[in-house]
Amino acid sequence: MTAIAIDIHSKTYSAQGTAPAHRAIANLKLTLTSNEFICLVGPSGCGKTTLLNIIAGLDPDFKGDIRLETGHKKPVIGYVFQNPRLLPWRTVRENITLALAGEHAPETVDALLDIMQLTQAQHVYPERLSLGMSRRVSIIRAFAVNPDILLMDEPFVSLDAPTARQVRNLLLELWQRRPHTVLFVTHDLREAIALADRLLFLSPSPMTVMGEISVPIARAERNDEAQVEAFRQKLLAHYPEIKTLL
Amino acid sequence: MRLLQNRYRLQLLNALSLLLLLGLWQFLAFYLNSNTLPTPAVVAKVFWQETVSGQLPYHLGITLFRLVVSFTIAMLLGCALGIVLGCNKALDAFFDNWLVIFLNIPALVAIILCYVWFGLVESAAILAVVINKLPNVVVTVREGTRTLDQDLLEMARCYHFGRRKTFIHVVWPQLHPFLMAATRSGLALIWKIILVVELLGRSQGMGYQLHLFFQLFDVAGILAYTLAFVAVIQLIELVILKPLDKKAQRWRR
Numbered sequence: 001m002t003a004i005a006i007d008i009h010s011k012t013y014s015a016q017g018t019a020p021a022h023r024a025i026a027n028l029k030l031t032l033t034s035n036e037f038i039c040l041v042g043p044s045g046c047g048k049t050t051l052l053n054i055i056a057g058l059d060p061d062f063k064g065d066i067r068l069e070t071g072h073k074k075p076v077i078g079y080v081f082q083n084p085r086l087l088p089w090r091t092v093r094e095n096i097t098l099a100l101a102g103e104h105a106p107e108t109v110d111a112l113l114d115i116m117q118l119t120q121a122q123h124v125y126p127e128r129l130s131l132g133m134s135r136r137v138s139i140i141r142a143f144a145v146n147p148d149i150l151l152m153d154e155p156f157v158s159l160d161a162p163t164a165r166q167v168r169n170l171l172l173e174l175w176q177r178r179p180h181t182v183l184f185v186t187h188d189l190r191e192a193i194a195l196a197d198r199l200l201f202l203s204p205s206p207m208t209v210m211g212e213i214s215v216p217i218a219r220a221e222r223n224d225e226a227q228v229e230a231f232r233q234k235l236l237a238h239y240p241e242i243k244t245l246l
Numbered sequence: 247m248r249l250l251q252n253r254y255r256l257q258l259l260n261a262l263s264l265l266l267l268l269g270l271w272q273f274l275a276f277y278l279n280s281n282t283l284p285t286p287a288v289v290a291k292v293f294w295q296e297t298v299s300g301q302l303p304y305h306l307g308i309t310l311f312r313l314v315v316s317f318t319i320a321m322l323l324g325c326a327l328g329i330v331l332g333c334n335k336a337l338d339a340f341f342d343n344w345l346v347i348f349l350n351i352p353a354l355v356a357i358i359l360c361y362v363w364f365g366l367v368e369s370a371a372i373l374a375v376v377i378n379k380l381p382n383v384v385v386t387v388r389e390g391t392r393t394l395d396q397d398l399l400e401m402a403r404c405y406h407f408g409r410r411k412t413f414i415h416v417v418w419p420q421l422h423p424f425l426m427a428a429t430r431s432g433l434a435l436i437w438k439i440i441l442v443v444e445l446l447g448r449s450q451g452m453g454y455q456l457h458l459f460f461q462l463f464d465v466a467g468i469l470a471y472t473l474a475f476v477a478v479i480q481l482i483e484l485v486i487l488k489p490l491d492k493k494a495q496r497w498r499r
Contacts, residue, residue, distance in 0.1 A: 056404050077404065085401040089419040089497040098415055099405040125497035145405065 004032040004055070004149065004181060008064035010206070011050060024050045025062070026206035035179040039192035042202030043245050048185040049082065051207065052151045055183065070148050078142030080152040084134040086126040093122040096141045104144075112140045116170055132163040139167070143174050150175075152184045156191065168194065169223070176219075187246055189235070193217070193228045201245055211239070284466040293470035301455070306474055309452040312440050316375035317432060323376075324383025324428065329421075331384065332391020348381040353439050357446055366447040371440075378439050383428045390424030391417075422494050429487065433479060 011025040024047040032038055042048055053059040055066055056079050068075040086095045096109055113119045116136040126134055135155055142150055156164040172195065175182060186192050192199050193215055201210045213235065217227055236242055268286055275285040284292075296302035331338040331345075357374040364370035394417060402412045444453025452471055459467035 053400075058400050058404060079401075079404045081397070081401065083397065085397050087398060087415060087419070089494075090415060098407065098411065101406060127497065127499045141405070 003034050003069045004183075005065075005067040005069070006030050006032075006051075006055065008051075008054065008062055008066075010064070011047070011054065011059075011062040023206040025054075026208055028064075028208050030200060030209055030212075032181050032183070035181055037175065037182045037184065037195060037197045038200060039184045039186055039196035039198075040200050040202055041187060041189060041192050041242075041245060042185075042207065043204050044187060046202055046204045047207035048202065049153055052079070052153050052183065052185060055149070056151055068149065075148040076145055078145050078147030078150045080135075080138050080142045080150070080155045082153040082155070082157065084126075084131075084138040086134055086137055088126050091123050091125055092118060092129070092137050095126065095137060096144050099141045099145055101145075108146075109140075109144055112144055112174070115174060116140050116167075132159050132167065135159065136167055136170070139171060139174075143178075146178070148180055150180055150182045152182065154185050154187070156186075156188075164191070171195075172219075172222070189232050189242070189246055190225075190228055193231055193235075194222050201242060203245075210241075210245070281463070282465050284469070288466050289469045289473065292466040293474065296467070296470060302471065302474055305450060305452050305455045305471070306478065308450045309437070309440055309444065309475070310478065312372060312375070312443075312451065313433075313437055316372045316379065316440070317436050319372070320376045320379035320383055320432065320436070321425075321428065324380050325387050325421075325425070327380075328384045328387025329391050329417075332388040332394075338388070345381050345384060348377070349385065351377070353378045353442065357439075357443050361447045368448075371443045371448055374443050375436055375439050379432055379436055382435065383432065386424050386428040386431075387421065390421045394420055419494070426487070426491060426494075430483075433482065437475065437479065 006028065008025050008028045010023060010027070013022045013024060015021045028051070040048055040051070050059065054062055055068075056077050086092075087098070090098065093109065093113070096112070097104065100109075110119070113122050116139065118133065118136055118140070121129065121133060126137070129137065139152075139155065142152075156167060159167065168191065184192075184195060196215055199213045199215060201212065202208070203210045215231070217224075217231060221227055271286055275283045293302070331341060356377045360370045360374035360377070364373065398416050398420075399412070402416045407416065440451070441453035441456060444451035445457045446453075448454055452475060455471055456468055459465075459471070
């Protein structure tokens with residue numbers, strides 16, 4: 001059970017070369033309840049990756065406070081980066097097991113490989129994989145650590161539509177088997193509606209929350225593209241400013 | 247099948263080129279008919295005599311021992327320093343001038359100074375070789391460390407790899423090409439320096455023997471020892487370095 005309370009007063013990148021200092025995030029406040037699937041929708045370059053890096057503890061250089069409430073233990077974070085970030089000199093299976101601390105049950109990895117249809121490729125080196133396969137490996141790695149919080153940074157970008165749909169369904173299947181809090185960054189509104197419990201719309205930098213909307217479509221009906229499209233049209237009609245964020 | 251044929255063809259070409267070199271040598275020696283360029287047969291005879299008498303294996307062994315010791319020290323120390331300097335900007339800025347100075351000290355100066363300061367002893371000889379090679383390794387490994395993939399390091403941090411796991415699985419494989427470059431250039435550099443070290447201040451080893459042959463104007467002896475040493479270095483390349491490289495690069499498409 002993991003809730004997240006994010007309160008970032010500001011995150012500034014210092015000047016580099018001729019580029020002046022740049023304020024990426026300003027007064028960003030949001031709260032996530034346990035096991036919630038949240039999609040962050042915002043224009044490219046608005047600071048979404050920066051936000052995920054801050055939550056993951058990779059970027060401590062900001063003003064504000066991130067509280068991850070997991071009860072007593074330190075939360076485990078799974079992070080699916082925008083690029084798969086696999087070690088090219090380790091096999092698919094090694095890439096996954098290396099992320100696991102100490103002893104682990106090989107069955108868990110087997111099951112995940114099976115669900116993601118990568119059992120055949122488990123002893124292959126990543127350079128032989130297609131981009132879609134590499135992305136699936138990085139998703140398995142994030143799930144294998146049994147995370148309390150899962151951060152996903154546009155994991156399906158540059159995949160063709162059928163592959164993206166397939167991996168999306170596999171992701172939902174995994175998440176429903178073992179629910180945890182998910183923060184999913186995208187600028188594809190259809191994808192966001194198909195996945196999320198709640199959508200958060202983010203402004204261009206300095207990033208802040210512009211609005212939030214709960215998705216009223218039942219989980220079982222998310223695969224129905226007509227419903228997703230109808231809700232998207234409704235959203236765009238009600239909030240035309242969303243168009244500027246996509 | 248075609249690949250196999252190609253490989254045989256390449257090997258044949260290799261053998262032919264060596265034969266051509268030998269032929270050229272034979273022709274020149276025959277044409278000049280001088281003591282300063284003996285024929286391959288004469289050199290082979292000297293090689294055999296020196297091997298049977300035990301002189302060549304003895305001196306070659308001593309030189310190889312010095313090579314292994316100085317190479318190991320230079321590589322281990324160089325890797326450690328290179329990684330530290332590559333990771334730490336302040337230290338790097340501080341020691342950068344030192345590196346440039348040491349890189350540009352002529353080998354001969356380092357050797358003479360070591361002998362003058364520490365005497366004509368084994369450790370001075372080894373130290374002189376290490377001083378010549380060390381800056382080279384440090385610079386190569388430092389450049390390698392600077393180009394480490396930050397994305398992969400972040401990934402390792404995010405998944406709590408810890409220092410040991412990060413070093414073995416993330417850092418070391420990325421440094422491998424740089425280490426191989428340092429090893430290869432190191433071997434070539436070190437054995438040439440060792441000969442000078444031996445020539446100037448030791449009474450055994452290849453350098454000492456070459457000096458002796460020089461005084462006697464014995465070119466056949468010089469060539470026999472040189473060929474023996476080149477063969478040993480080739481063997482190291484074939485038996486140790488190539489397989490190591492192949493194993494480390496197996497993940498490439």
